[in-house]
Amino acid sequence: MKFLLSKIGFYVVALWAALTLNFFLPRWMPGNPVDMMLSKLAQKGPVSPEARSAIEMLLGTNSQAPIWEQYVDYLGKVLTGDFGVSVAYFPASVGDVIGRTLPWTIGLIGIATVISFVLGIVLGQLAGWKRGSWLDNLIPVTTMFQSVPYFWLALILLFFFGSMWQLFPLNGGYDVYSTAPGLDWDFIGSVLYYGALPALTIVISSVGGWMLGMRNMMVSTLSEDYILTAEAKGLKPRRIMTTYAARNAVLPSVAGFAISLGFVVAGSIVTEVVFSYPGIGSALLQAVSSNDYSLMQGIFLVITLSVLGANLLVDLLYTLIDPRTRARA
Template sequence: MKYILQKLGFYLVAFWAALTVNFFLPRLLPGNPVDIMLAKLAQRGPVTPEAREAVELLLGTNTEAPLIVQYGQYLGKLFTLDLGTSVAFFPASVTDIIAQTLPWTIGLIGVATVISFILGVTLGMLAGWKRGSWLDNLIPVTTMLQSVPYFWLALILLFVLGGMWDLFPLNGGYNVYETSPGWNLEFIGSVIYYGTLPALTIVISSVGGWMLGMRNMMVSTLSDDYILTAEAKGLRPVRIMTTYAARNAVLPSVAGFAISLGFVVAGSIVTEAVFSYPGIGSALLNAVGSNDYSLMQGLFLVITLSVLGANLLVDLLYSFIDPRTRARS
């Protein structure tokens, strides 16, 4: 119980620090959303002070007040889940934008991350168990693919599988001409079809890291004394590989997987930009380009919550997988 309370206290402090950084970081950028909106209005005629005040009230941005006052207002609105109005997608609210884009990113990046982790850890376990096999010799190829610039790999797959062979669509999240969003097989099938190529890009670029890490940990674990003892007892090789070696070798990968899961919400900005995928990454690019404080803060808040939540969950899970962590605390 003490271990859990310590972890909860640490993450609460980390969350408050992240909220503070989330507030001040966008305000260090040049310009502000009120001026951007007024510049658009100025194209239609002169802007009065009353108009500026109305825009500030609409966007929930009091740029004339001291920062400490704005900070207090910002924290107060968070407790009421009022994230403000988006400039980039005006007049939509930030909450609506997040609700629309978040499922796309979680569906694509989340599924691709889980697939790459399971595939990489499984292949890495087999490669470490059978050192010198063809699978072990395949690891340098997978790590080379991981070092290839992400956008370059995406463009190659897009050109070959989407352009030359016409196996997958070039952009979008679903067929907007033939299907409409809803829980029906036609729409779900279209989403899977359109998301296959972006997901394939993520899996190819990330599976090599999981394979290499798991393979090296397996090689290190197989040299421990308890593995030799298990072999001397006459246990089956499959049981030694999975129950004894892989269970201990996978611990560092689990910690890395927690971080990856946390950043699933952040999405892969490059992937969503290349494939014009309607996720969090695309919304974040639009928010930065428009100096949209409210949308940036809302997206960063969701990303922060996901990262901290995933790490807290794995910290607690880690204590059950490896009881030595509770003893050290």
């Protein structure tokens, strides 16, 4: 219980620090959303001071108030779930923008991350168990793809599979002409079809890292004394590989997977931009280019919560996977 409370306390402090940075970082950037909105209105005629005050109240960026008062007001709105109005997607609220784009990113990046992790762990386990096999010799090729920039790999796949052979669509999240959003097989099939190529890009570029890390940990674990003891007892090789070797070798990868899973919400901005995918990464890019404080803060908060939540979950999961951690707790 003491271990659990200490962990929760640590993450509460980390969340407060992240919220504080989330408040100040956009305000240190040049420009502000009020001036952006006024410049758009000024194209149709002069803007009165009353209009400026009304826009500041609407966007929740009262520059006349002291910074500490803005900070307290920001924390209060965060606790109530009020993130303000988006400038980039005006007049939509930040909550509506996040709610509209977040499922796309979780569906694409989340599934691709899980697939690459599971595939990398299984292949790395086999490569470490059978050193010198063709699978082990394949690792340098997979790690080469990890060093390739996302946008370059995405463009290559888009050229061959989308343009030359026309196996997959070039952009979008679903077929807007023949399907409508809903829980039916036509829409789900269209989403899977449009998301296959972006997901393939993520899997190809990330599976090599998981595979290499798991392979190296398997090689290190197989030299431990308890593996030799298990072999001396006459246990089956499959049981030694999975129960004794892989269970201990996978521990560092689990921590890395938690971080990757937390950053799923951030999305792969470059991948989403290349494929014109309607995810939260594209929304974040649009918010930064428009100096949209409210939307940036809302997206950063969701990213922070996802990263902290994933790490807390893995810290607690460690107590189940590794008995040594449970003993120290």
